[in-house]
Amino acid sequence: MSQMKNEFEQRVFDVIHHRLQCIDLQTIQINLGFTCNQTCMHCHVKASPHRKEQMNWKTMELILSVTEKLPSVCIDITGGAPELHPHIEKFLRSLVSQHHRIQLRTNLTILLDPLYKHFPLLYKELGVELVASLPCYLEEEVRLQRGKGVFEKSIEALQVLNKIGYGTTEKLPLTLVFNPLEPVLPPEQKALENEYRKRLAECYNIQFTRLITLTNMPIGRFLDVLKDKKPEYMALLKQSFNPQTLPSLMCRHQINIGWDGILYDCDFNLAAELSVTSTVPRHIQQFDQSVLSTREILTGDHCFGCTAGHGSSCEGALV
Ligand code: SF4
Numbered sequence: 001m002s003q004m005k006n007e008f009e010q011r012v013f014d015v016i017h018h019r020l021q022c023i024d025l026q027t028i029q030i031n032l033g034f035t036c037n038q039t040c041m042h043c044h045v046k047a048s049p050h051r052k053e054q055m056n057w058k059t060m061e062l063i064l065s066v067t068e069k070l071p072s073v074c075i076d077i078t079g080g081a082p083e084l085h086p087h088i089e090k091f092l093r094s095l096v097s098q099h100h101r102i103q104l105r106t107n108l109t110i111l112l113d114p115l116y117k118h119f120p121l122l123y124k125e126l127g128v129e130l131v132a133s134l135p136c137y138l139e140e141e142v143r144l145q146r147g148k149g150v151f152e153k154s155i156e157a158l159q160v161l162n163k164i165g166y167g168t169t170e171k172l173p174l175t176l177v178f179n180p181l182e183p184v185l186p187p188e189q190k191a192l193e194n195e196y197r198k199r200l201a202e203c204y205n206i207q208f209t210r211l212i213t214l215t216n217m218p219i220g221r222f223l224d225v226l227k228d229k230k231p232e233y234m235a236l237l238k239q240s241f242n243p244q245t246l247p248s249l250m251c252r253h254q255i256n257i258g259w260d261g262i263l264y265d266c267d268f269n270l271a272a273e274l275s276v277t278s279t280v281p282r283h284i285q286q287f288d289q290s291v292l293s294t295r296e297i298l299t300g301d302h303c304f305g306c307t308a309g310h311g312s313s314c315e316g317a318l319v
């Protein structure tokens with residue numbers, strides 16, 4: 001047996017007796033870049049209005065030539081704020097013509113900006129599923145995590161989305177995303193969803209399809225905010241290691257494409273600048289489905305964020 005590279009790899013090996021590997025490619029996650037209208041405290045990619053990194057059209061064309069040949073997969077679009085990408089509409093229309101399921105991560109507030117308020121109807125026309133950040137149903141918590149006025153705008157945007165059918169009809173799913181303000185694990189997903197459903201309906205007449213909970217990863221801006229609480233938080237994540245999460249870890253069922261076309265196991269590895277293993281193609285230009293779908297996953301200490309408690313992924317809890 002070769003030497004394990006880190007503590008996470010060792011913990012995984014102790015359970016499954018081999019290194020973590022990809023099982024299949026159900027999802028192609030595309031990170032369009034780090035430009036965002038917000039500067040959230042927990043942002044793992046440190047997105048902000050000052051970040052200029054954005055995918056160019058050439059890279060988008062390379063992606064489209066790959067997705068064209070793939071069987072139906074889920075295309076998961078993230079950023080930054082995808083709406084701020086100059087080619088987003090053209091890119092979405094091309095993906096739709098390939099008949100993939102498309103979901104897009106929106107921060108909600110951008111949908112009220114006069115320059116971007118046409119997006120809800122565009123998403124509806126194209127059948128794009130929405131995953132929207134709303135880390136609490138309380139104004140103060142959201143203000144502390146995402147900034148002043150974000151809660152009010154998010155509520156207004158959710159009402160706009162409800163009005164056109166998102167979260168109120170089966171065809172237009174609207175997923176809300178919770179992540180904790182403090183360095184603790186998220187509460188149980190279903191119980192929290194019930195609480196959100198009750199509070200948002202009572203106070204704001206808002207409906208949604210489902211709630212997913214995410215654990216804050218000890219990388220990016222959240223790591224900066226943790227400061228001297230980092231050892232305590234890492235200890236919590238490690239103590240909460242749950243082997244039952246291993247089969248569903250998102251890196252085992254997807255590939256992530258960064259704004260510059262570089263391939264990653266997940267968006268957290270992208271933030272940690274840890275591209276896929278050097279034994280496989282590392283850029284979209286050399287995409288090879290059969291090799292990538294069995295690749296070894298590269299891990300680090302931050303991976304304990306995915307295996308803690310009920311587990312965490314871009315699709316929420318794992319068990
Ligand atoms: S968490 Fe989302 S909305 Fe907040 S800064 Fe990062 S990309 Fe923007």
Ligand code: SF4
Binds near residue numbers: 249250252266269299
């Ligand atoms: S951080 Fe990424 S590579 Fe690590 S376990 Fe989570 S999904 Fe897998």
